[in-house]
Amino acid sequence: MKKICPRCSNEDPNLFYEGSKGWYCRACVQFSRKLISDVHYETWNDFPSDLSADVHLDFELTDLQKEISKRITEKMETGDVLVWAVTGAGKTELCMDFISQCLKQRKRIAVVIPRRQVVLELAERFKRSFNCHISPLCEGYTDDLTGDLIVCTAHQCYRFFDKKFDHIIVDEPDAFPYHGNAVLQGIVRNSCKGSMLYLSATPDSSLLENCQVLRLFSRPHGYDLPVPHIRKTGKVSGLFYLWVWCMKRQKEKIPFLVFVPEIEMANRITLIFKTSMNIECCTSKTEKKDEIIDKMKKRELSGLICTTVLERGITFEGVDVCVFHADHPVFTSASLIQIAGRVGRKSSRPFGECLFLTFYQSDEVIESVRMIEYANHQKMSVLSEIAS
């Protein structure tokens, strides 16, 4: 008989093992052993009787955002939905109306984000908008599972496999480690009994094929996405060019982010540049990451030298962005689009500069610029489609 893991949907016969308690799946065993015969389900605790499901936003959604938001609620009835929206289009705000509808109908819902850093930031944003109990679940925050709305990393979804959500919203399904990880994708899928909503700026072909797609290629302030400038340099001259670029921004008091491909490179560049600039380094190995990001948001720092850890989900007001060694294999076209999307997100400075410093002009760099230009071009056609 063909074995299928009830948690991660693994079907590979090599990844099943018969232990003392029966057959279990070894593909997802790092989340604790799951016997394939064990398919009991638990029930959720009841929602509090005084649950408030209203959304409070500090700003009003644009007409286009309202239209997309309405369509999400309609289309979720019939199957999985993908919202293909450019970076900074307000994807999180788009799904708030849907979350509110679900909570009103007393449905269980989770927002799944691949990155831990973004979980905490998004949970804070939801706390400002909803007057209900919101539980962030990620590394370091694993005690509270009782929230009316759960915001968690994909890894934490295994805790809810026995209960199952009515709907799951997956933000950035194209991000590491969710992207290309069949086990995580299986666990998230099996933790949901209804339809799923994907929010992405750079969806892959399988999502585009399997979901109903809603497109939003314009930002709320109506400005185009900043198209990156590509500058080909040598290794030493590139570093000097970067130094001049950063100094210029510090003088003009424009905050900046410099993305570099490797942690060691980030540390070394910070060490050199710190002699003349008020900057810090932010990588996955940085200990006081939250503190540094906070400082940057408060404009106490002129800039940050970071790795792809800050490529998505985090908004700094009015920043300029430079990618050093943009032709490095770490930077895929999706991640370059996300990095370029850090620029001009707020209406107080809806424009800015994005610079790619490359040693060679890689296909990924060219593809990312082409995709941003395509999104800017398509903006008008989507507007007319929605209007009709």
Place this chain on the structure above:
Amino acid sequence: MPTIRKCLYCQKSLHKQSLMQYMMNDALCLSCRRSLKIKRKTLQMKSLKITYFGLYEHDLAEALLQYKECMDEALKEMFLSEVKDWIRFHYHNCVFLCAPSSSKALERRGFQHVISMFEQCGVPILDCFEKKTDTDQKQASFQKRSEISDVLVLKQEVDIPDKRLILIDDIVTTGSTLLALQNLIKDKECTEALCLCIHPKLLAEYDKKRRRFCIY
């Protein structure tokens, strides 16, 4: 369709193995085998000579966690496969006495992890100790761990044979469990213990005192 052999731990294809691994039909790929850093060493703790095969850190610690806490029973054959012949040869005609697990952990896992691990060496193992209460040593402090002797007892129905006795355990953190077990069978001579790994802190303490081990 021929089945593709996969590494037991990283689950990648097994095409990268050393000649020796291939000959021994090792279940791990070359990089996993190297990352475990299995190497035989000994230390003397009071009257007990402890032979261990690695330090409880990095990949070995992660693999042990997956085996014990995630209950991945399939991993039982990966830990001692490199040294099983040495154990069989060196300890022939010996009886291995296994350190006990709490009944709660045993029920949850469905297998005694130390016995399953050492069974791969083909040696006789006697499960003659038990814990009176379900104490969890994982979160216990250094001081608390030394109180383990109050919890451990010898099973009444078990008859210990008159052979060379070897205590076995998976991890030695402070050594209190092994010393308590040795104390329980003090009428029999038992001066040797075998464990998969020791805690790096214990080794540091041991190195500091230069073979004059006296933390108790």
